[in-house]
Amino acid sequence: RIFKRLMDVSNQYVQPGQLITKHQGFLRGHGTMIVDGNLVAIVSGFVLQTNKLISVIPLNSRYSGNVADVVVGRVVEVGDKRWKVDVHSRQHAVLHLSSIHLPGGVQRRRTTEDALQMRDFFVEGDLLSAEVQKLYQDDSLALQTRSLKYGKLYGGSIIIVPQSLIKRSKKHFISLKCGVDVILGNNGYIWVTNTKSEEEQKMISESEERRTSIKLSPISSEIRERICRVHNCIEALSRAFVYISAQTVEATYNQSVSLGLTVKEMLNDDNIPQLTRYARAEVSEEIMDS
Secondary structure, eight states: OHHHHHHTTTTOEEOTTOEEEOOSSOEEOTTEEEETTEEEESSSEEEEEETTEEEEEESSOOBOOOTTOEEEEEEEEEOSSEEEEEOSBSSOEEEEEEEEOOGGGOOOOOOHHHHHTGGGTOOTTOEEEEEEEEEOTTSOEEEEEOSTTOEEOOSEEEEEOOGGGBOOOSOOEEEOTTSEEEEEOTTSEEEEEEOOOHHHHHHHHHHHHHTOOOOOOOOOHHHHHHHHHHHHHHHHHHHTTOOBOHHHHHHHHHHHHHTTOOTTGGGOTTTHHHHTHHHHHHHHHHHHHO
């Protein structure tokens, strides 16, 4: 019975000094403290409950990372058998040469020749999606891109939102009905791009195998507008402090179309409450169901 009551505190927004729960039988996590037997928040943010562990995720904080998290980052340095990647954490994450997907999916030891050709894989400024493989004692992260769904990102737009608005889920690679793909990085970096056709995906795979540059077909103005609309939907959700997920993005997109708002008008302060109304209702319903 206590465990079921604890489930009700998750996803709440709390401020410093605010009571989270009076019930016993919980474990105190980050951002909380016990006062007179009650669990109280010491930072402003969202309550996260994992089994009996209750913690508060601050609204504005550096990404700390967990194993198996999906992240979007930018390469900032090419070093000795590794790349340094900015993932909005306290230190740059590390992507080792041994942790990437080789052309053709070959499983072998990395050679000196591979080390000399590292810039054929990633160079400074490249955006990529990856998975957190390991956490070090100094809070730095090790990444891996061995799966085909990870790797270099092409032709899209990146959005930076508070990482507390990205819920950990089984699905961070989203394909919307409007023909736009979204990668929700747990680090608060979100990638928005058009849904690639089979021919374009084949071109990307072939270019990675041959380690050559790729030139994709131009994106039509209609698809560009859809990408911008999804971009502004996510920005509106961020300004309204609403959880960003496939359901809330889809609800906000449909609402923007039904209201007849142009892409430019979506981020007007007067339009954001109405634009995110159904998304907020979606989150409230999800919390009630939990």
